Amino acid sequence: MSDTIITDVVIVGAGPAGLFAVFELGLLDIRAHLIDILPRAGGQCSELYPEKPIYDIPGFPIVTGQGLVDNLVKQIEPFHPTFHFGEMVEAVESIGEPNHPAFRVRTDAGKTFECKCVIVAAGGGSFQPKKPPIAGIDAFEGKSVFYAVRRMEDFRDKNVLIVGGGDSALDWTLNLHPVARRITLVHRRDEFRGAPHSVNAMRELVAAGKMDLVIGQVSGIAGENGELATATIKANDGKAHEIACERLMPFFGLTMKLGPIAGWGLNLHENLVPVDTEKFETSTPGIFAIGDINAYPGKLKLILSGFHEGALAAQKVHRYVYPDKKLTFQYTTSSTNLQKKLGVN
Amino acid sequence: MAKITFVDSEGRARTVDAETGSTVMETAIRNSIPEILAECGGACACATCHVYVDEKWVEKTGKASAMEEDMLDFAFEVKPNSRLCCQIKVSDALDGLVVATPGKQG
Numbered sequence: 001m002s003d004t005i006i007t008d009v010v011i012v013g014a015g016p017a018g019l020f021a022v023f024e025l026g027l028l029d030i031r032a033h034l035i036d037i038l039p040r041a042g043g044q045c046s047e048l049y050p051e052k053p054i055y056d057i058p059g060f061p062i063v064t065g066q067g068l069v070d071n072l073v074k075q076i077e078p079f080h081p082t083f084h085f086g087e088m089v090e091a092v093e094s095i096g097e098p099n100h101p102a103f104r105v106r107t108d109a110g111k112t113f114e115c116k117c118v119i120v121a122a123g124g125g126s127f128q129p130k131k132p133p134i135a136g137i138d139a140f141e142g143k144s145v146f147y148a149v150r151r152m153e154d155f156r157d158k159n160v161l162i163v164g165g166g167d168s169a170l171d172w173t174l175n176l177h178p179v180a181r182r183i184t185l186v187h188r189r190d191e192f193r194g195a196p197h198s199v200n201a202m203r204e205l206v207a208a209g210k211m212d213l214v215i216g217q218v219s220g221i222a223g224e225n226g227e228l229a230t231a232t233i234k235a236n237d238g239k240a241h242e243i244a245c246e247r248l249m250p251f252f253g254l255t256m257k258l259g260p261i262a263g264w265g266l267n268l269h270e271n272l273v274p275v276d277t278e279k280f281e282t283s284t285p286g287i288f289a290i291g292d293i294n295a296y297p298g299k300l301k302l303i304l305s306g307f308h309e310g311a312l313a314a315q316k317v318h319r320y321v322y323p324d325k326k327l328t329f330q331y332t333t334s335s336t337n338l339q340k341k342l343g344v345n
Numbered sequence: 346m347a348k349i350t351f352v353d354s355e356g357r358a359r360t361v362d363a364e365t366g367s368t369v370m371e372t373a374i375r376n377s378i379p380e381i382l383a384e385c386g387g388a389c390a391c392a393t394c395h396v397y398v399d400e401k402w403v404e405k406t407g408k409a410s411a412m413e414e415d416m417l418d419f420a421f422e423v424k425p426n427s428r429l430c431c432q433i434k435v436s437d438a439l440d441g442l443v444v445a446t447p448g449k450q451g
Contacts, residue, residue, distance in 0.1 A: 048390040124384065133421050133449040165418045188423050193415045217422065236425075253392065253419040255451035256384060 004112045007033045007082075008321045010105045011119045012089045012261075015043020017291030017306030018121035019072040024314035026079030027330075027338055030321050033115075035084045035107060037126045042069035044123055044292075045303075047254065058304060068303070078343045084111065088126055092118055092264040094284065101286025101320055117317045120266075120273060120282070120289040121306070124256035132163070132250045134221055143226035145248045149176070155247055157181045161231050163218055164251030170194035172249060174201055177211060184212040184243055186233055214243070221248065261293075269295055279316035280309045286320055288313040347440035351378045351396075354448035363435040369444065370394040370431035380446035387431040392419035393450040396430045399443035406433050406442070421449055 009025055011018045014036035022032050040046055045054075045065035053062045060068070087107040095114070096102030105113040129147035131137065137145060146154070149172060160180040162173050165187040171194075173185050185202065192199045205211045219240060220232040230242045258271045266273055267283040272295035275281060280288050290313055291306035299305070318327050332338045339345035349372055350360040363372040373381040373394070382393035389412055398406050403426050409417060413432050417423050430444060 044385070048385045049388040052388050052390070130419065130421075130451050188418065189414070191414070193418060252421065255391075255393070 004104075004114050005033065007031050007113060007115050009033075009117045009119055009317060010035065010089075010103070010113050010115045011121055012105075013043060013121040013123055013291070013293075014038070014041040014083060014085070015121060015123050015291065015306075016045055016068060016072055016303045017123075017310055018043070018119070019069070019076055020307045021119055021121060021290060021310035021314065022076040022079055022081045023072075024311045025317060026076065026081075027332070027341060028314055028318045028321075028327065029341070030314065030317055032079075032119075033082045033084060033113060035087055035089050035105075037086065037088045037128075039085050041073055041083065041085075042066065044256075045069050047127060054303070056302060056304065078341060084109075087111065088259065090260050092287070094265075094286075096286065098285045100323070101284075103286065116286065116321050118287045119310070119313060119317070120261065120287065120293055121291045121310070122261060123292045125258040125261065125271070125293070126256070127254040128257045128259065129250075130252040130255045132218065132252060134218060137221065140221065140223065140226050140228050140248070144223065144228035144246060145221075145250070147250065149249075152176070152179050155180050158246040159244055160184070160247040160249065161186060161218070161243060161245040162249045162251070163187070165189070165192045165194065166251060166253070167194040167198065168251040169249075170198040170202055172251075173211070174198060174205075177205060180247075182211065184214055184245065186214045186216060186218060188215070188217050188236070190215050218248070218250070275309075278312065280313040281316060288317065347435050347437060347442065349435070349439070350441075350443045351381075352443065352445040353378075353380050354446060363439075363442075365435055365437060367435050368431050369396070369433040369435060369439075369442070370429075372435060373430065378446070380448070380450065381430065382450045383431060384451065389413055389416055389429060389432055391451070392416045392429060394430045395420040395423075395447055395450060396428055396444040397424055397447070398426045398428050398433075399445070400426060402439070402442050402444075405438055420447075422447055 008030045009032040011034045014034040050066035087109040090108050091106045093104045095104050155176050156179050159182050161184050163186045206213045216233040216235040219234040223229040234240045273289035275289050275294045277296050290309035292301045347363045349363045352358045361376040370383050384393045385391035
């Protein structure tokens with residue numbers, strides 16, 4: 001357990017809305033830490049459509065998802081935000097009063113933050129591995145069915161079934177190969193999306209008889225007390241056969257789930273967080289929600305809405321962080337004070 | 346304008362009007378068709394608008410592109426008639442199209 005990190009604001013989610021909130025807070029001298037379950041900034045933009053063009057960002061006739069994220073990261077550099085990637089915020093606990101809010105925020109990596117305000121910019125929720133619809137799979141998860149490798153030793157001398165055709169499936173096929181007793185890679189077609197050198201390395205192992213490649217889909221699993229014994233593979237011609245295996249790793253990409261947010265005591269409506277449209281504050285004073293995760297009459301799930309919401313939320317955050325300071329509205333074009341903060345004057 | 350019928354995994358059919366030029370996914374979302382999530386909003390980036398095209402229509406809707414085939418790797422219980430319906434454009438030729446939705450998208 002690390003020491004508690006003290007900051008003004010914790011932003012949950014480092015997608016476009018969360019990133020731009022750093023800018024608006026920074027102009028008001030408010031420091032922020034960003035926490036995201038993904039290994040990099042950008043949220044859905046980077047995860048779902050990094051190369052796809054976006055046409056409705058004001059001032060950018062065309063920009064890719066990754067291009068927008070890269071620009072936002074550059075734009076907030078003057079405010080030195082601290083990123084905590086690969087971590088999920090598990091708990092947000094109120095330790096203040098309605099007029100002087102304060103929160104203790106804990107992540108699943110064991111970090112603790114204390115802050116005056118929390119901005120939830122979690123988009124569609126946290127990205128989590130897709131679980132295949134195999135009957136009874138729940139009983140094996142965490143014991144013999146894994147969606148990520150936390151400890152290589154869990155796979156030592158085991159017959160491991162890896163399912164998927166992308167980089168995750170191929171990388172773990174290659175990495176676990178020296179450790180496992182035998183690896184079987186199962187994919188629905190004999191074509192792989194992964195990096196060509198990984199595909200070649202896998203094919204060489206198969207040609208040398210050092211692992212198996214099976215074309216088909218897993219239709220069932222069996223075992224006892226959470227320990228897997230066999231998996232049924234349905235080939236594309238409809239024929240099924242069983243493979244003995246003690247470990248299964250399905251790699252079907254990521255999906256968005258609301259996750260622990262549901263347990264933070266906020267009012268929720270259909271997995272969204274209702275806010276007012278003046279401050280974008282939730283039912284808990286000091287906790288704000290911006291971007292795709294919030295709901296209010298007329299809400300449009302556009303990136304530009306998230307930017308606007310962050311700017312307005314920052315005004316109210318300022319009152320909580322600096323209760324005695326009067327906020328004077330200024331423009332970045334003319335204010336030498338703001339330009340100094342941006343490092344351009 | 347075309348009529349499209351969505352049959353859910355329980356066998357319940359819903360027939361809706363689809364605008365020419367829109368996609369089958371957009372038609373589903375506009376009409377609150379269950380079992381179509383479309384998390385990525387039509388970018389062919391998530392495989393949560395997976396459908397099975399009725400055998401009689403497979404020829405007319407055509408084959409999945411290489412990119413769509415890649416994304417279908419993320420779908421469950423993929424069959425030869427599997428498509429991501431954000432990649433099927435509505436035209437008059439698809440009037441009467443029938444697609445089935447799987448029980449689980451994501």
